[in-house]
Every structure is written in structure tokens, then in C-alpha cells.
Amino acid sequence: xxxxxxxxxxxxxxxxxxxxxxxxxxxxxxxxxxxxxxxxxxxxxxxxxxxxxxxxxxxxxxxxxxxxxxxxxxxxxxxxxxxxxxxxxxxxxxxxxxxxxxxxxxxxxxxxxxxxxxx
Amino acid sequence: xxxxxxxxxxxxxxxxxxxxxxxxxxxxxxxxxxxxxxxxxxxxxxxxxxxxxxxxxxxxxxxxxxxxxxxxxxxxxxxxxxxxxxxxxxxxxxxxxxxxxxxxxxxxxxxxxxxxxxxxxxxxxxxxxxxxxxxxxxxxxxxxxxxxxxxxxxxxxxxxxxxxxxxxxxxxxxxxxxxxxxxxxxxxxxxxxxxxxxxxxxxxxxxxxxxxxxxxxxxxxxxxxxxxxxxxxxxxxxxxxxxxxxxxxxxxxxxxxxxxxxxxxxxxxxxxxxxxxxxxxxxxxxxxxxxxxxxxxxxxxxxxxxxxxxxxxxxxxxxxxxxxxxxxxxxxxxxxxxxxxxxxxxxxxxxxxxxxxxxxxxxxxxxxxxxxxxxxxxxxxxxxxxxxxxxxxxxxxxxxxxxxxxx
Numbered sequence: 237x238x239x240x241x242x243x244x245x246x247x248x249x250x251x252x253x254x255x256x257x258x259x260x261x262x263x264x265x266x267x268x269x270x271x272x273x274x275x276x277x278x279x280x281x282x283x284x285x286x287x288x289x290x291x292x293x294x295x296x297x298x299x300x301x302x303x304x305x306x307x308x309x310x311x312x313x314x315x316x317x318x319x320x321x322x323x324x325x326x327x328x329x330x331x332x333x334x335x336x337x338x339x340x341x342x343x344x345x346x347x348x349x350x351x352x353x354x355x
Numbered sequence: 356x357x358x359x360x361x362x363x364x365x366x367x368x369x370x371x372x373x374x375x376x377x378x379x380x381x382x383x384x385x386x387x388x389x390x391x392x393x394x395x396x397x398x399x400x401x402x403x404x405x406x407x408x409x410x411x412x413x414x415x416x417x418x419x420x421x422x423x424x425x426x427x428x429x430x431x432x433x434x435x436x437x438x439x440x441x442x443x444x445x446x447x448x449x450x451x452x453x454x455x456x457x458x459x460x461x462x463x464x465x466x467x468x469x470x471x472x473x474x475x476x477x478x479x480x481x482x483x484x485x486x487x488x489x490x491x492x493x494x495x496x497x498x499x500x501x502x503x504x505x506x507x508x509x510x511x512x513x514x515x516x517x518x519x520x521x522x523x524x525x526x527x528x529x530x531x532x533x534x535x536x537x538x539x540x541x542x543x544x545x546x547x548x549x550x551x552x553x554x555x556x557x558x559x560x561x562x563x564x565x566x567x568x569x570x571x572x573x574x575x576x577x578x579x580x581x582x583x584x585x586x587x588x589x590x591x592x593x594x595x596x597x598x599x600x601x602x603x604x605x606x607x608x609x610x611x612x613x614x615x616x617x618x619x620x621x622x623x624x625x626x627x628x629x630x631x632x633x634x635x636x637x638x639x640x641x642x643x644x645x646x647x648x649x650x651x652x653x654x655x656x657x658x659x660x661x662x663x664x665x666x667x668x669x670x671x672x673x674x675x676x677x678x679x680x681x682x683x684x685x686x687x688x689x690x691x692x693x694x695x696x697x698x699x700x701x702x703x704x705x706x707x708x709x710x711x712x713x714x715x716x717x718x719x720x721x722x723x724x725x726x727x728x729x730x731x732x733x734x735x736x737x738x739x740x741x742x743x744x745x746x747x748x749x750x751x752x753x754x755x756x757x758x759x760x761x762x
Contacts, residue, residue, distance in 0.1 A: 326520055326522050
């Protein structure tokens with residue numbers, strides 16, 4: 237069964253990522269985490285995303301395109317990245333989610349992937 | 356066997372077979388709602404027929420055959436053939452070749468799925484009662500003081516999650532088992548507590564405590580090496596043993612310390628003691644074993660005497676350190692008050708976070724009791740607060756008689 241783990245990170249953490257000492261440590265933790273999922277053969281795909289200030293949001297309203305500077309919603313947490321895993325069940329997905337650096341300082345949302353849509 | 360006894364036996368057999376079949380189908384399809392639909396009519400017919408005809412030799416085969424016949428015309432139409440109807444068909448064929456006892460009992464897997472941490476805690480107990488025992492949303496709603504339709508919605512939502520969220524139907528690994536088992540046992544205990552609180556609620560309340568005892572026994576039989584299911588069953592039996600003594604002949608509230616000991620049900624006390632001593636052989640701390648041990652201390656106390664305060668204080672200290680629920684912290688305060696004096700108890704009550712205590716009746720009742728003992732001037736205000744949170748009329752009368760009288 238496929239699950240997407242959606243990593244929500246607090247906005248306050250962006251400063252930490254840019255910190256010359258903390259930043260590399262955090263990146264290392266993510267590299268180790270992704271590496272362990274690849275090694276276990278559970279990872280289908282995944283990406284880390286640039287911070288929310290780089291986001292552009294597009295909506296079609298009355299046939300007109302509206303382009304907005306910024307993410308689709310302002311929140312205290314932002315979407316930092318995601319991975320899609322192929323594992324037995326929710327328990328296995330939870331076990332992977334709890335190991336992610338985001339679980340320590342943000343949160344991880346787990347969503348089953350709609351399989352008929354993706355084949 | 357009396358008419359009523361035969362009726363109860365038939366109903367128990369129907370519920371047991373229903374739960375077994377539902378869990379076998381659900382373990383294959385993950386779809387509780389569809390399995391319920393497939394079995395509902397057959398189960399209703401069993402509840403109607405068996406009290407008159409007697410329980411058939413193979414109750415499960417009876418149910419499956421009936422379910423298949425009811426769904427017959429649907430099954431033939433491929434478009435409407437649900438996963439559960441398909442599973443009924445497969446089970447029907449398999450049962451021709453195998454005895455029911457060859458099928459694994461999947462009810463434990465279903466209980467673990469119902470009490471999964473990804474299921475809303477408020478839905479776990481109702482979900483168990485519905486899936487394993489076949490109780491209706493109406494009946495469950497009545498027991499939990501929630502309108503039937505609202506309980507129905509809560510159950511529908513939980514079943515959708517069981518089907519779609521990827522929640523496994525299996526017994527957890529050894530590393531997860533203690534935590535997950537505590538969730539299952541807590542949900543069973545919640546059913547017991549709800550039934551226990553409906554002391555004047557007649558059949559609905561007594562029925563729910565019986566269902567909880569049934570589920571408790573089921574988990575214990577399926578996990579014979581685990582001490583906590585024994586602890587929970589022991590705890591529930593100790594309480595159940597006191598049921599006939601909780602009210603006087605006029606319906607007045609009788610506190611534990613004053614209950615006539617000869618009204619207690621010895622048979623249940625003996626079973627509870629045996630279970631607790633069996634559980635303790637594992638040598639592992641458990642919340643339910645500790646709570647059962649606390650009840651055991653109370654049950655060994657003569658009427659009119661105070662229960663052994665140092666034993667209670669030690670047990671509550673253990674519980675407060677390992678599982679600091681608000682109930683455990685209140686019990687601890689009361690135990691230390693009888694061991695030392697009321698002011699020590701009041702200090703311990705002060706340490707309980709107010710958001711946990713504010714609307715919890717036992718907290719205010721404990722506070723009132725200790726304030727009165729310590730001759731604290733706040734007692735009259737505490738009586739008002741306690742009464743405003745006391746819903747049981749007999750308990751209100753008792754509190755008024757005890758504390759409102761001029762001292």
C-alpha cells in the first residue's frame with residue numbers, strides 16, 4: 237500500500253536552516269533519513285521543497301488567471317517536502333514518519349495514495 | 356434452562372458467531388460496513404429464531420448460509436456484488452469443506468484495529484461494541500448518552516477510516532504490543548465504566564458492563580501470556596462483585612466502606628483474586644493490575660473500617676508515577692490523607708492541574724471530604740461545586756445528608 241508522508245515544518249525553522257552551523261546538521265539528518273528509506277527499499281519517490289517565500293500560487297477565476305506571490309495559505313507550518321512510500325500498512329508508515337527530522341520539530345501527515353488514479 | 360436463560364444463551368451465541376464471522380470477513384476485505392451489510396439480515400433473523408428453535412449445531416454455518424440466501428439475487432448481479440458479499444460466498448464454500456474451528460478467530464485483530472491510535476479515541480469503544488458484539492448505534496448511543504444518529508455518524512466515519520486509512524488487521528508485534536494492548540483494554544474498561552455509572556439505568560447499564568466483561572474475557576483467552584488482560588478482568592470483577600451492595604433497599608447510595616459485605620458476590624471476588632495473583636506472576640507493572648490490587652485492598656477491609664492506608668498509598672504512588680491519570684492522582688491524595696492527615700491530601704490535590712480537575716466530580720468530592728476533615732472554611736462552597744457536577748440523584752442525596760447538616 238502506498239502512503240505519502242507530508243512534512244510540515246514550522247516557519248520559525250527557516251532561520252535554523254539558514255544558520256551556518258545548524259543548517260548543515262539538519263541537511264545531514266534529512267540525508268540520513270532519506271538514505272535509510274532508500275536502503276530499506278520502501279521509497280517510491282519524494283522531494284524536498286524550497287522555502288515558502290519562493291512559492292507562486294495560481295488560480296483561475298471567471299476565466300482569468302490570478303497569480304499570487306506566496307503559498308496557497310498562510311499558516312504557522314509550511315510544506316517542506318514529501319515522500320511516497322510503498323509499505324504494508326499504516327503502522328509501517330507511522331514508523332517511518334516518526335523517524336523523520338520533521339517529526340521532531342514539526343509534524344508529519346500520512347495520506348494513503350489513491351491507487352486507481354495512479355494505476 | 357428457564358425461558359429467559361434460553362433466550363440469553365441464544366443471544367450470546369448469535370453475538371459470538373456474528374463477531375467471529377464479521378472479523379473473518381473484515382480481516383479479508385477491511386470493509387466493516389460492507390461486512391455488516393452482508394451479515395445484518397442473517398444476524399437479525401438469528402436473534403429472532405434461535406431463542407425459539409435453539410442454537411443450531413453450527414451457528415456460523417447457519418449465519419453464512421442465511422446471509423448468502425438473503426444476498427442471493429445481489430450476488431448474481433456482478434455490478435452490485437460487493438467485496439463482503441463475495442467473501443460471504445467464499446466462506447460458504449470453504450465451510451462446506453472445513454469445520455468452523457479450523458478458521459482462525461480474527462476477533463482480536465478486529466479489536467486491535469478498532470483501538471488503533473489512528474482511530475478517534477471517542478469512537479474506539481463504540482466501534483468494538485458494534486463490530487464484535489453486533490450492538491446497534493441506537494443501543495450504543497443510549498449507553499453513551501449520545502443520540503443514535505450522532506453515534507451512527509461517528510461509527511460510519513470510523514469504519515471509513517478502518518477501510519481507507521491503511522489500518523492493519525493484525526495482532527501487533529511484541530515491541531508494540533504493550534502500548535496497543537493498553538488502548539484495547541482502556542476501550543473495554545470505558546464500556547465497563549459507562550455501564551457502571553448507569554447504576555440506576557436498568558438493563559442498558561447492566562448490559563454494557565456484561566459486554567465489557569465478555570470482551571475482557573475474550574482478550575484474556577486470546578493473549579493468555581499477557582498479564583494486563585487478567586488485571587483488567589480482575590478489576591472489573593471486583594467492581595461487579597459489589598453491584599448488589601451499591602444501593603440500599605430504599606435506593607440510597609451506600610459508600611464502599613459501609614456496604615454490607617454479605618451482599619458482595621463471593622464467586623466474583625474469588626475469581627478476581629485468582630486472576631490478579633496469576634497476572635502478578637509475570638512480574639511486570641501494569642495499570643490494570645495496579646488498579647485491581649487497589650480494589651483488592653478495599654475488598655479485604657471490614658465494613659466501617661478504613662482500607663489499609665499504607666498499602667493504598669504505595670499502590671497509588673506507583674500508579675501516579677507510571678500512569679498519572681487524574682483519577683489516580685485523586686486516589687493518591689485521599690490515600691495519603693488517611694495515612695497522614697487531611698492537609699497532606701489537600702496539598703496533593705492542589706498539585707493536580709486545574710484544567711484536568713475543573714469539571715471532574717470526583718476531584719471536588721475528594722476536596723470537599725478533606726476540607727471538612729481539616730475544618731477548612733471553604734467546605735460550603737465546595738459542596739455547591741460538587742453538587743453541581745453530581746448527576747446521580749442518589750449520590751446527591753448522600754452528599755447533602757453527609758455535608759449539608761450543621762456541624
